[in-house]
Amino acid sequence: MSMTLLQMIAVLLFAAGLVYIVTKTELTRLMTDRKWQHIVFGAATCVFVLWLFRISIHDGLIIHFLWLSTLTLVLGFRWSMxxxxxxxxxxxxxxxxxWQMIGVNGLIGVFLPIIVTYAVFSYAFHRIYRQFFxxxxxxxxxxxxxxxxxKMLGLSAYYLADGIFTWDVVYYNYTQMTILMIFPEAFFNGFSMTCLIVYKPDLVATFSDKFYIDGK
Structure with a gap:
């Protein structure tokens, strides 16, 4: 099956973004820092296994947890990308x-959640009182x-724009599910970060006792 024009554009943008991130990341750290090695590969394994658990109400419309907010807070912006x-x-x-969807999934399902998470974290760090909760x-x-x-609204818009599914199919089998996914995804990330900060704060790149606990 050949790619549509939007899919080809998405692949180019995803590849360009990935190449840019690679050039800005100190990849040699994986070879020299054994602890970081374990954190990165452990995080990759956890996300990969989580993404294996997915549901599909309609063929081609896949729903699964992301856990990318946790990944971003644990690894930082570039490594999480x-x-x-x-x-x-x-x-x-x-x-x-x-493979036809890899560019779209990369932009909407990976880059967008990580960028949004890191933007919220950066804003909170600089503009909001720093405290554990x-x-x-x-x-x-x-x-x-x-x-x-x-992510789900973005993919809904893409399916409609590229003519892959009709409005009725997308809305009733995918878009409406967004409401059901919001709280579980939020709770999953919040609970994960709570456990990591309490028991293994040294594994979280964006957290430091100095800023969020000491003297509070």
């Missing part, structure tokens, strides 16, 4: 996603809800 893209590519290789609810819980909503 690389790991998220790697997981997407592996998911496509094993046949869970199609602010970090959990504003930087993890809220972005979790926001990213799944933006």
């Amino acid at each position: 690389l790991v998220g893209s790697f997981v997407l590519i592996m998911s496509t290789v094993i046949g869970n996603d199609t 602010v970090y959990i609810f504003v930087c993890a819980f809220f972005p979790g809800a926001l990213t799944i909503a933006l």
Whole structure:
């Protein structure tokens, strides 16, 4: 099956973004820092396994948890982009996603959630009082809800724009499910970050006792 024009444009943008991120990331850290090695590959494995669990009410309309807000807070912006893209590519290789959709899935399903999460985190860090519960609810819980909503609404718009599905099919079998996914995704990310910060704060790149706990 050949790609549509929108799919080809999405592939080019996704590839260009990925190349740019690679050139700005110190990849040698994976070879020299054993702890970082474990964190990165552990995070990639967790996200990959999570993405294996998916449902489809209508053929071609796939719904699954993202967990990308947690990934972003744990690894930081650039590494989460690389790991998220790697997981997407592996998911496509094993046949869970199609090669025609890899650009669209990369832009809407990986880049967009990570960019939004990091933007919220950056805004909260510089503009909002830094405190433990602010970090959990504003930087993890809220972005979790926001990213799944933006991803599903973004894909809904794409399916309609590219003529892949009709409005009735997209709306009743995919878009409406957004409401049901918002709270579970938000809770999953908030709960994950709470556990990591309480028990393994050294694994979270964006969290420091100095800013969020000491003297509060």
